[in-house]
Amino acid sequence: MSPSLADVTRGRILFGGDYNPEQWPEETWHEDVRLMKEAGVNSVTLGVFSWSRLEPEPGAREFGWLDRLMDLLHEHGVGVVLATPTASPPPWMGRLHPDTLPRDADGRVEWWGGRQHFSHSSATYRRYAAAITEDLAARYAGHPALTMWHINNEYCTFDHGDEAAAAFRRWLREKYGTLDALNSAWGTDFWSQGYDTWDGILPPRRPHYMKNPGQVLDFRRFTSDMLLECCTAERDIVRRHTPHLPVTTNFMPLWTGQDGWRWAREEDVVSVDLYPDPRDPLGAQRGALVQDLTRSQARGPWMLMEQAAGPVNWRGVNHPKPRGLNRLWSFQAVARGADAVCYFQWRQSRQGAEKFHSGMVSHAGPEGRTFQEVKRLGADLARVADQVSGTRITADVAILHDWHSWWAGDHEGRLSTRVDYPEVLTAWHRALWEAHLTADFAHPEDDLSGYRLVVVPQLYLLTDSALANLLAYTREGGTLVCGFLTGVVDEDDRVRPGGMDARLRELFGIRTLHEWWPLDAGETVACEGFRGTLWSEEIEPAPGAAETVPYRGGELDGLPAVLRRDRAWYLSTLPEPDALRSLLAGIAAGAGVRPVLDGLPHGVEAVRRGDLLFLLNHGREPVTVPVPGTHRELLDGTDVTDTVTLGRYGVAVLRS
The missing domain is CATH 2.60.40.1180 (Golgi alpha-mannosidase II)
Incomplete structure (x- = not known):
């Protein structure tokens, strides 16, 4: 059995954060561990951005400072999540090996001086990354402070350079086998794009006009796969040295660049970085969405790897958290399945690009409000840890989500740039959250039999397997609710005949989908009992086959805004928030799904x-x-x- 988060927590909630002691003189380290003990910190992450300190020149190794730090933390009862430092190569790598630097879609080099400046396809980068990972793992495998491995950090690099182009061609040859199959999948008869040689294929660099959407979709898939290759290569090295320790890498919230379902299968611990805006009135709901998604990827307890104790530094205006909000949002994560509550970072930096990003110990020092609230949170987490750690959440509702569908629907030639997939997903999750209905997320090909209600906010791309899965779910008595623009294309982004898969049209009682009618900013459409936003559709229902809620007025007067056939519902618009909440709550009640608690006050x-x-x-x-x-x-x-x-x-x- 693979190691897990439970092997590290052992009835505790991990509490701590990223620790960057190389930014401080060593005398500060002793003050740090004293304050960590005072705050109840039991885990810190080391080495995330330490590559140039560990390898100041090619092949050199400077481990002495890390030896002393690991020993010091162990002496004070603080466990270490040790990171491979490969997210930010030292400047010497880009200077000596320009092939390690990524290029954007315009061919511009992304230089050193920031972070994540590596080409995922560079053999040179991968060789250096493997070497530093090997030496770290060999040196610290037996250290008693080591509890877990953290690979790289927030994988997010896209690369359109020559080495990535060669890797893209290899990836495509493995996927398609022949140029005929590739040309068919990409629809290259359009605009005379047919390829006669593999060498003619490039990443989707900037063209004169729109890019081929099939090419862009495959490039997103390729990028996710290449980054995952980098991650698993380092994972396999540390596993060889420490098979008893779990391995993680941290996701960003609902990040577009990785197929999160596939990545999660390669991790022992699923972790995420979460930074809702404290001024966002929907910040708590957005946090809950990411927490529910991460718990679902983990299929159990998960790790909040990073959050902010106060302000961040990358919004236009960076507001602090009001008194008590940090504690509230931390407990929200625990409530939704987290067994680790951690921060970026322990001590707020005095220099560098993130010196105004908060830390558990802020510039105000240990007497500041931030640290005092951190201390209180540490004590509170300790009070509940033994009764919550390792426990699970049961949900009767599943929200279907798929990165490939998101990628396909995000192409340049779509009917409305106002249709933003994450915001549609957020709207549906918000409706369930406000109705106090706990929801898991699931892949559309997952086993759905354990859920009373399955909702599909939008799955523009559905594979044949996913379609068969949805049909089987409804045949077996499940209740299904789908939003607009679902089932439009197959896995190659090829529009299905009729503009929606025929099996779905039959399921919902749709005879003909005549036209899509996207709505302008500020425009709504009247429906019986509510107003629709963002989108509408000209749908002809099958005679006598569906119960409908009609549009009222305008071009679509009398046509269905909502259709229902048996236990399958289809929404051809996005109802305003109160209406969507009421509609989903009513459908859920009919499916036997009850709120967590009745009579809850607002908020x-x-x-x-x-x-x-x-x-x-x-x-x-x-x-x-x-x-x-x-x-x-x-x-x-x-x-x-x-x-x-x-x-x-x-x-x-x-x-x-």
Whole structure:
């Protein structure tokens, strides 16, 4: 059995963050470990951006400082998640080996001086990355502080250079076998793009006009695969030295560049970096979406690898977190399955590009509000850790999501650039979140039999296997709700006859999909009982086959905005938020799905994890929450009966 997060937590919640001690004199390290102990920190991540310190010139190794640090942390009871430093090669690599530098779609070199300046296809980069990983793993495999490996950091590099072009051609030959198959998949008869030799194929560099969408789709697939090759090569090295230790790499929230389902299968621990905007009124919901997706990728407990204790430094205006919000959002992650709550970073940097990105110890020092709140959070997590760590969340609802569908639907020639896949996904998740319906995410080819309700916000691309899976799910009694622009193309981005797969049209009771009618910014369409936004469709229902909610007025007057046939629903528009919430809540109730808790005040989130009920007040005013019966409140050790009061950004963890 592969090692897991449970092998590291052992009944605890990991608490800590990225630690970059090479930015500080060694006398600061002793102050750091003292403050870590004071705050309840039990885990730090080392070495994420330390390559130039570890290998200051080609082939050199400077491990002495890391030896002393690992020993110091172990002496103070702090475990180490040791990173391979390969996200940011030293300047000497790009200077001596220009082939390691990526190029953008215009052919411009991405130079050293920032980070992630590596070509995933460069044999030279891969050789140096393997060498430093090998030496790190060999040196620290037996160190008692080492608890987990962290590979690279936030893989996000695209490369259109010559070495990537050669790798792209190899990838395509393996996938298609023949040029005829590739030309068919890419539809190269359009605009005279037919290829007569593999050597003529390039990454989708900047053309005179629109790029071939099939080429772009495959390039996204290729990029995800090349980055994964880099990751698994380093993973395999550290596994060889420490087969008993789990390995992770950190995802970015709903990042477009990686097929997250495939990547998650290659990790022992699934981790994510999460930075909702504290000024965003939907920040908590956006956080919940990422948490639900990460838990679903992990198929159990997961790791919050990075969050901010205060402001970040990469938005136009970077606001701090108001008092209590850091604690609230940290507990939201735990409620939704996290067994690790960590930050970027431990001590706020005094120099460099991220010196205004917050740390657990801010520029104000240990007396500052940030560190005082971190201390409180560490103590609170310790109070509940033994009762929450390793427990799971059961959901009756699945939201289907697929990166390949996202990539295909994001091409230049689409009907509306206003249709942004992540925002559509967010709208549907928000409706369920506000209805207090806990949802998993699932791949469209996953086994869906354990869910009472499956929702498909938008899957523009559906494979034949995915279509068969949805049909089987409904035949076996499941309730399915699909949003617009679903089932339009096959896996090669080829439009299916009729503009929607015929099997789906039959399922929903659609005779003909005549036209798509995208809506302009600020434009809505009247429907019976609500208004639709973003999109509408000219649909002719099959006679007597479907129950409909019609459009009212305009070109689509009387045609169906919502169709239902048996347990299959289709929404040809995006209802406004209240209407979508009401519609999905009603469908869920009909499918036997109940809210986590009834009678919740506005702004209160409720999540069940194992035997515990988490209550989270996302408002600034105190609220009283009905909780029938008597419960133990684990954070303050009191008993509550029938009601619990939550203060500003308040949290309660109840055991019945």
